Amino acid sequence: MRAAAAASAAQLPVAGAVAFTLSIDDDSYGAGGPALGLACFLLFGPLLLPVVGLLHSAALTLPASWLGRTIAARLGRAPAVNREWAWSLVCLLPAGAAWAACLAALGTSFAGPALWIAASGVLPVLNTAYCRRREERLGRPLRKVWLLSGLASLGLSVTVIGAALVGTATGLIKEYEPPQLSVEQLSGVWRGERDEGAVLRLREGGGAELDSIPYEGGTGSSYDSSGARERRPRCDGTGTWTVGNAPYGGRPAVVLEAEGCGGHEQTWTVGGTESRPELFVLFGDPDSQDIEKLVREGG
Structure with missing residues (x-):
């Protein structure tokens, strides 16, 4: 749970930084623009991220990991088929489809959300498998999982936002400007x-x-x-x-x-x-x- 939740929480700021970069040239329709959303995220994000990471892991990552381990155990110990992490990745698809079906019942589309939900579990599943192997090799639980994930997330987010600001200042990334119509x-x-x-x-x-x-x-x-x-x-x-x-x-x-x-x-x-x-x-x-x-x- 710690490994999955830490990775789930860590990927959200990076995804937010990428979304901020992609929205620079979008029309905000008077809503304050992407900078306002970024400021709100920086203010409230640190308090919400651990909770969101835990909920995401409990709802998606851990069920997919459990199902992947179950399938790998049923197929035997042959190295070619006993890849728990690979089966766990495959099991993200039905898990994502199940949650997307719940959203579709509320009137949203199905295919797009199913793929995005499944994709959001890839990094947590891989981190869970990596931490499990490290614990087996070291013979003790891993420490500082949350700290290392937080530092990695902070570093990547700052890098993406810094690149976006530099690109905007140098003109490589154009900010949105409304058309000037006669x-x-x-x-x-x-x-x-x-x-x-x-x-x-x-x-x-x-x-x-x-x-x-x-x-x-x-x-x-x-x-x-x-x-x-x-x-x-x-x-x-x-x-x-x-x-x-x-x-x-x-x-x-x-x-x-x-x-x-x-x-x-x-x-x-x-x-x-x-x-x-x-x-x-x-x-x-x-x-x-x-x-x-x-x-x-x-x-």
Whole structure:
């Protein structure tokens, strides 16, 4: 348990550092960017990692290791088949599939989570097998398992984050920048990404037509008794639009003024990429905001 939990906990900061690096050029949609997530992880991670490592090992690594040892024992002592660590790795697949099936019952996909869950047990299984062989060779339990795993995790995480910061400073890794769209590029038909019934038509002369465009109203981000999100108020009508700045980050935005849309102007922030621009707005509680996106018709 110590070996599996230590490896499980140690791999999470490294995975987080890699995720931070890969998210540098992603649009955060006003959520504070990857740096905010990294700061939260550094603050609360040391307290949660041991607990998460223990839970992960009890739920995945140890069952797979036990099943692998059982299969190896049934097959006999021949070196070609009595590879406990190899069978334990194989048994990660059914263990991952079992947990992915539980998630799929809640509405998620199956194949992707099954593979990711199984992959998360590879390093703990290998570390468990290594520590078991070392204990058999030394004739005593291994000490400092948690300390060594923590130092290795810290070293790898600092290396990855340091490389990401150096890459950003030197321009090798580009930070996300929203597209700078002209009035001509903003003009056109914008349709809801999830709800194609929401349509915003921006005219070059400054006129705007709104069809079922959501706006902040009395329901906010509330949920009904069945757990489904209540329908947000919709705005239909005509109005005007101008190019302005979003309330965060100085990003470009489309500012709409239309009657009957909550009694105030709406600010749709420019996001996406040059080839696939987006307009988005944040609704609800700042700690768990809903994002509504519009994409330009025709790309």
